[in-house]
Amino acid sequence: MSRSDRSTRAMHQALPPALREAVDDFAEHLSRVRNRSTHTVRAYVTDLVSLFDHAVRMGCVDLAELDLSVLRSWLARQRTTGAARTSLARRAASARAFSAWAHRAGLLPADVGAALASPRAHRELPSVLRADQAAALVDGPTRRVTPTDPPPTDLPNTHGAPTKPARTGPAAEAAVPLRDRVLLELLYATGVRVSEACGLDVGDVDHGRRVIRVFGKGGRERSVPYGVPAQRALDDWLRRGRPAMVGAHSGDALLLGARGGRLNPTTARQIVGAYAEAAGLPRTSPHGLRHSAATHLLEGGADLRAVQELLGHSSLASTQIYTHVSVERLRAAYRQAHPRA
Known part of the structure; x- marks a missing residue:
């Protein structure tokens, strides 16, 4: 306590x-x-x-x-x-x-x-990755690493080194980057909260329609689509990764931690941060990937109401902050390129 x-x-x-x-x-x-x-x-x-x-x-x-x-x-x-x-x-x-x-x-x-009135909270514009930076982060687990640059696996031990899966052996070792890849893909492809991603069960994935069922704040249920890269990551994880890490306490959890239980959001944050650092990117969190996904959707022409539904925002005002991010990017490009800026 x-x-x-x-x-x-x-x-x-x-x-x-x-x-x-x-x-x-x-x-x-x-x-x-x-x-x-x-x-x-x-x-x-x-x-x-x-x-x-x-x-x-x-x-x-x-x-x-x-x-x-x-x-x-x-x-x-x-x-x-x-x-x-x-x-x-x-x-x-x-x-x-x-x-x-x-x-x-x-x-x-x-x-x-x-x-009772209250001061309006100052809302800073969220920091977002560029599309190429997000791609570099998500692709991190697929790049082979040297022994001097180990991939993040799970919660650090007392010496600060990554822990290994409870089930040892080549299959369990190889399962970790598969787990990390599907975590990163889902966070960026769907924009779900890290707690929502860690709360997913195997049965929440509709492979035929490429949709996941998410239970958000207040237990509100929504369906969120994902793309082909995330589907490939899911297929690899469910076929070769999860069976190697599954344990007595796994239950129906989609994403598993080092000891075979459901992946903890704290661990997921550490995984994202470690891969971002390894890729030479700005400090990034799962919420940063959520910000990036929303911004890239709007910049690609997605409807604001659709993005609100995807993110699970109860109020459109929560989603509108991402339009401000896009405007700021437009202004930056204008200042850089226009001769009369």
Whole structure:
């Protein structure tokens, strides 16, 4: 447990029983009704415990006493302690979500958070790879490497060297680059989140239509197409790679880790970063490949709504940031090439 988690737990235990019960009930609502991830629920709970700790310090010991002035005072204090605009925006969203739920549940006489404003989070344009750079990254596992330049395999051991698959032998050793190749191909070909890629089961792949079934945020299901290179990588992995790495704990997982279980997103991030570094590319993450896939789709003429569906964005505003990336590229090209720029 991290220091932050321990601090949140201590503040939670110190809250009056009514406020502590409200936090627990809201967390259960997020998990069971809204089907939010464990990470999301933890973030909401952390924000809510911080809010109630501040409210108690202001003399608000009963939930019905929570009002807009308390919410604004809490955000103001967060700002004076150095919280970033993105953090303030998220915490305000947490307060509004709780307030709306508590009002519907009859715990608050009014939805006091509805009028809570928050600073607009500054959204930096995502960094993206050029198409040739993305191709170099995805092709990394197919290039033979020397013993002095080993391919990434899985989580580092205590000495920082790559670990080897639990099942030893030539077949297991050869399976690792096949796994890495299909991971990179799927991330770039489909633009899925790394957690979505690692959550894929063998049965989620429709080879005939070249479509994968993805379960995104909130358990929302969507179908995402992929291309011929990804299909070849999948065929090689399922025919020659996965059988060599499969173990007692593999289940139906499509992508496997070194010990035969489902590939962990943290490991997947390390794999992407290692291949990017080996290819001499800028620091790249799975989310960077997602950014690149979306940008290249739009630059190739894809409809914004179609890209929204592919990425699994609930709001079109989340997808529109990629149009800004394309415009920035156009402006850069204009400044470089036009004599009157």
